[in-house]
Amino acid sequence: MGSLRTLTSIAVTMLGLLFVTFIIGRVMPIDPVLAIVGERASQSTYDATYEALGLDKPLIVQFFIYVGDVLRGDFGISTLNSRPVSEDILRVFPATLELATLGVVFGVVLGVPLGVVAAVKRGTWIDQIARVVALIGYSMPIFWLGLIGLLIFYGILGWVGGPGRLDIFYVDIVPTITGMILVDAAIDGNWDVFRNAFSHLILPASLLGYYSLAYISRMTRSFMLEQLSAEYVTTARVKGMSEWDVVWRHAFRNIRVQLITVIALSYAGLLEGSVLTEIIFSWPGIGSYITTALLSADMNAVLGGTVVVGLIFILLNIFSDLLYKVFDPRAK
Secondary structure, three states: OOOHHHHHHHHHHHHHHHHHHHHHHHOOOOHHHHHHHHHOOOHHHHHHHHHHHOOOOOHHHHHHHHHHHHHHOOOEOOOOOOOOOHHHHHHHHHHHHHHHHHHHHHHHHHHHHHHHHHOOOOOOOOHHHHHHHHHHHHHHHHHHHHHHHHHHHHHHEEEEEEOOOOOHOHHHHOOOOOOOOHHHHHHHHHHHHHHHHHHHHHHHHHHHHHHHHHHHHHHHHHHHHEEEEEEEHHHHHOOOOOHHHHHHHHHHHHHHHHHHHHHHHHHHHHOOOOHHHHHHOOOOOOHHHHHHHOOOOOOOHHHHHHHHHHHHHHHHHHHHHHHHHHHHHHHH
């Protein structure tokens, strides 16, 4: 019964997402026919294309045609480059996946311990520093941090690679297997390409990771403060249990389920919210792809990218639900 409810919830959410993107595509002041045939096309060409797109049918029929196309992975043809949008998304998404994954790893590895220590040392200078670090991560515009980072670490110090995923010399040296250059270079055993790709990846990933760290550390601190004030923690300390066991084996163990949601939402946010970072660093991911499509009035690409981002949120929610059952058997 629980699985049926989950599947029903997923189906309804996905249908709602498709309905919203369908309506957006219809209310935008952009003529999809003119975007394809051009303004100099004859009326007969315009009418034929209009019928071929199914725009002469009732809206409800158009919607179900749209749903059927999306379920088959067909997002239409990009008017910008005349390629299927699905192929474009498969080409650019691995770049965003690589960037966001390293960013969320950075945020989790540093953010969780920082939040735990801040809660344990509540009110001390350590807690104050942790809160300032999180506040800066929340308040500083990421595009400003990106520009400053490029100026200092690339322009002045030369410690990292510049914009783009690789130096021109290393482009197309390793075969594309996953689309993630670090993984492809490791599979191919080409460590020169791996090092060059990592030098380009580390700065934008660190900036996204800092944004993620601010959110994760703040939420971890809040969860831990609630647990450390609970009676079972006081009882454990009275019994003489070590502080390490109290904090990590008891208090932290009880916030793992909450952290799963926080980390999943943070990861999804990095996957869909890295637009400014990708633009600043000339990173050819889905964020810059959607932005370029929007500026070019390529609505098929915009809506296709939006559906993919929404699907990512749905899948990560499902994954976090599965992890609930692993870390908390009561969730079953």
